[in-house]
Amino acid sequence: MLRFEGANKVAMPQVTTLLQRLRGNDRSAIDELFTLLYDDLRRIARSRLAANGRQTLLDTSLLVHEAYLKFVNVGQLNLNDREHFLAYAASTLRSVVVDFVRKRGAEQRGGDVDHVTLNTEVAQSVGACDDEILAVHEALTVLAQIDPRLVKVVEMRYFAGLSEVEIAAALGVSERTVRRDWERSRLLLADILST
């Protein structure tokens, strides 16, 4: 393959190690993991979209799963850490998505021109629209003060498109609880947004 700048080859820390540090409440691990995942998710998103042409709508759950597989394949992540990983990946994906949406907004207002860009544009009735995404993103900062676990559920379900089974496993609760949490999150978010 012809290489091109941007292929960052800095040795990456072990994802599993980072997850362990996280469990030990090491805040700096969050930032490291974020940087690692952020770049990766963006890259995967780009290449996926580039490969499929521009008519494709990209299911975000594909992104986190692909990132997961990639880290497993290079030996940086334990298979056993899957749920834990998905939870953090979902949180990172929220930033990726929001940044894309904001960037697009900036471009429409005549900001910087980036050659290839990603967007969360809606094809009729599929997926969420830009405004909704930004609104939900901001409302989540309020929700974080009310019930942090709900934020995780929303990130996993809405931003990362994960299934209830996966979310339940990641949070260590039952699927029933996830369903109720999701219901509660939607109600609260709708309320926050309509206030």
Place this chain on the structure above:
Amino acid sequence: MSTKTAGFDVERWQRLNALLEQGLSIDAEERTTWLDHLPPESRDLADKLRGMLLQKGIETKEFLAQPVALQQIVQKGAQAADAAGANVGPYRLIAELGSGGMGTVWLAERNDDTIKRQVALKLPISHWIPGLAERMDRERDMLAALEHPNIARLYDAGVTETGRPYLALEYVEGESIDSYCQTHRLPVRQRLELFLQVTNAVAHAHARLIVHRDLKPNNILVTKNGEVRLLDFGVGKLIEDESKASNREAIDDTPRSADSGTANTSLTRITGRAITLDYASPEQIRSERITVASDVYSLGVVLFELLTGQRPYKLKRNTAGAVEDAIEAQDAPAASSVAEKPVARVLRGDVDVILAKAMKKETGERYASVEAFAADVKHFLKGEPVVAQRDSAIYRARKFVSRNIGGVIGGVVVFLAITAGTSIALWQAHVAKAETARATQVKQFIASLFTSAVPRTGEGGQVLASDLLTSAADRIEKELVDQPEIAAELGSIVSESFIKLGVPEKSERILEFVLSKSTLYLEPRNRITLSAKRNLASVLRARDPKRAEALLDDLMPDAAAMLPSTAEDLAQAHMQKAYLAARRADETSAVENIQRAVDLAEQYFGKESPQAIQYLGNLSNIYGVFSRRAPQLQAAATAYTKAINTMEGSRPNDDLINAETMYANALVANDRAAEAIPLLRRVVEDRLNLDTLETHRVRNARSSLANALLTSGYLDEGIALARKVVADELAANKVDSTDRILLGNQLVRGLVVAKLLDDAATEVARISGVAGQLSELTNLIRDVRLARLFFLRSDVMSAETTLDQIADTLNKYPAENIAALVVRAEGARLQNDFVTSKVRLDAALAALNSVPISLLTQANLSTEMGRYFLSRGSFDQAADHLNRCRSIYDRLQPSVSTLAADCYVGLAQLHLKAKEPAIAMRLLSPVVDAWSRVNPGNAWHGEALYWLSRTQAQLGQTVSADANFARAQAMLKRSTLPAMRELSRAKR
């Protein structure tokens, strides 16, 4: 939105949240009552709650119902997002190769049919620049004239009608030089040689007044053949802003003032390509004139990184200013101070000085040209004085002495050389004398090896053979520079000794050395060159198969011409070639070559000679690689019979062990694993007796035994043995190895069969980062197994993605393809997705006609077919398939193991339906026993127990039935698999 909290305080939302949680947990029809009886302090939220709980199904039904999806959008204006098939200027885009801050690169071809050739089309981000088109035309002609084997051609550059610049470059498939050095673990010498290819290319361009300006590892690719290709020559200049570029010509730029405005613009540009800055010279940072000296500097940084694995300036790339300061102000550290120990030893001294000279801050103090830089690197490689070194008599004398210690034994000579500085004369005189003293010197040299040997790794003051050999190899290279014939001869003895000692990898350097000397100084056809080539090929086999094969092709005509004395060499070469051909899946060539080795051995050494037996064993092994099971067994049986005839009395015997192993492996491949077990037990015993230590050969023997045990269903012993082998390998070999992966794969296989999924996952993680040299088929089998592991963990997405990624390779291996389809069918069944399961099974059946598959795969296929029909209520068809898998397992396994669980459990269900609980009981109890032995409490154990309890109920054993039912429920509930969870909810 951000001020929402102001209108509705958080505390109130928290109360709302708590009430909501409560309200949602009660049944819908009781919520009205609950709302009516809210405690007084919560009454203020009653209306809100009522709205949420009672209307939620209507109003918010669509809200957030769809998760986010990303879509690429089309840019407005000229720079629309590109897509395959689109045209840019005269090019049609084929596929995106990469993208970054500077733009994108596409694989493309001309759309006007003038020349059919694929190019890498670079599409830089660029605002429209006046006069760009003219400038591109002008420069294109100059750059397109740059023809050199190590430079990727620029075919075309231009601007489309919409003002978009493009560059068409030669499409190079390769790896960047830094990662190439790393993945191939090149020794310093070869890194330097690779670097010399780079300097050749740069010097060629400089001679044509073209400066690269952007030399960095990412722009220097190495092809599969080890050839260097420089990318983007002069491209940096091409896409630069016209207003700046007009002031600069290719080489003779006029100096630019470093006024702040210009510097800033330039920095912004450079920091846009963050990595590039690390290789930029101080004058580039300062936006001053760029000359060949700038390329010399960048090459210095590149070489520094190649040799040490680090960049000279280490900083956090916080601000552009910090990097700028570092490059302008800091001196680069000595390369030897940052490199790892063994490398540092080599770098200390000459290489440190060479690099320092290349990376001087002042252009005038650097090498005047790339050639001068390259010349010093060559001096170093030859052990000659480097120009960059201080020009001192002491330095030269030391260099002389170190080159001549082999001959210069008297201290007087050394003393004279240092003090008088008449080194050259002395050296010449010495060379003349050396000719006559040759024989004596060899003797002295060998003697001195022993007397001067210092124990390094040996215990209790004992010198290990490998230490001795290592120091011998070092000294031969250093001290016998002037006696190439002797050096070659001794070197070849040392290398053979390394190989006999079981550390062939240590012989590589000395073999390269021997070869370099023997091809130059010895007659064209000689045994030393021949065996050096053969041995080097063997050492390089895994890492550089191309070169290995080239060496073999090279030596074969010579070896054939020198028969019969070279029969062994020639046969060995054919054998090695066979394995190399097998690695690239060339069955015809592999079989031809190994058959030729057999023929040679039989002709020159006899039909029952150890050599003939060995190559017959290899023949069997090669057939095995290509899944030719019948000829595999036939060749192995022939070899084994001959080995028993001639060597049975001399146990433990290497050749007999090998023949026995091959035969046992062939038995396993031919579904006769149970027969192989006693043979392999003896192999392990003999091997231990022979090697006395836990060598890798012992591990391999145990691994073969573990394989036979696992295949025969002796899971407990098989897994335990596989675990032991992996642990032994880890203990013995700190370095990652191919063995590590193979043994790990084997363990994973056992663990998956035993459904010890967490252990399997841990082992997969442990081996997946290991770099090894495995065949495509081995990797394929591993990936299919990984997919199965994902399925069993209910991670369908990862499983399917894994299989999708290997789809193309699977098509090449029909038997594995069928196995993968069965894995997919099983995965779907466990999700209760019987439609998908059937689709996969139909595909497997369709592929079955033409392909011979192993009994185990046939059993798996029948199991899944049977379980499918069972789930659809087609009991007659289910019975056909399940009886079939049962008969296969009964044949393969002396006693029932968990391998057969899915088949037996399915069959038991049929018999329950037929009200034959006694038969069901006979099928289920061994399965339940097997699970309790291997992995008690897992979902499959639960499944078997569940059906056992149903059986017991039918038999009227209600007490046992109740107990087992409860146990089964507990096991099944923990599973994430829908099929298992459904069973956990099943009523009595």
